[in-house]
Amino acid sequence: MTMEKGVITRIERLPGRPRYRIYVDDSCRFTVEEDVLIKCGLTKGMAVDPDRLASILEAEEWSRARRLALRYLATKRRTSRELERMLRRKGVSSDHIKAVMDEFRRFRYLDDRAFARDWVEERRARKGYGAARIRRELEEKGVSEELIAEALGEVDEEDEYRLAMEVAERRLSRMQSQPWPALERRLGRQLLNRGFSPTVVFEVLERVRSIYREEEG
Structure with a gap:
């Protein structure tokens, strides 16, 4: 946006929003959020030259980046990379992304x-x-x-085996009607898909097989 020096002749709040139209020499030239209006001290009669306009628009871009980040984090916790990706998709500059993330880490919004x-x-x-x-x-x-x-770091093989057995027992209650070979294949795939190591899955299947045979006997 280019503009010669002018004077703010009118400030108009948008309906239902804390956002304002700024009129320079009776022409609407830009809009800003309420925090930018206050931060930049925008008032009727203020002179606006290209340097001041650049400063106002910079403050507005920073405010936008921060608002986007706050809304994104309000729904659920996110990682730094997730926030960075979202801000880039929204067209926020690298400098503003870094500034927002530095501030949010400082206040533990990002951890x-x-x-x-x-x-x-x-x-x-x-x-x-x-x-x-x-x-x-x-x-x-x-x-x-x-x-x-x-x-x-605190998850060891014993923890994995115990959790995998719990998962297997819940699954078995819904799979008892199947013959063992089919049940074993299906249960093994499910445990692997859930992220248990082949070693843990093998040990669980060995245990389940023995239980299955005891019940059959």
């Missing part, structure tokens, strides 16, 4: 370490997912390898 830790706990408790699947999910969300390893 990839806490996100990874909570994600591991939630996916294991609610979904019954093994470490491999959780790792893939966190990688897709852009969490660093260091933080993924840290979050999964």
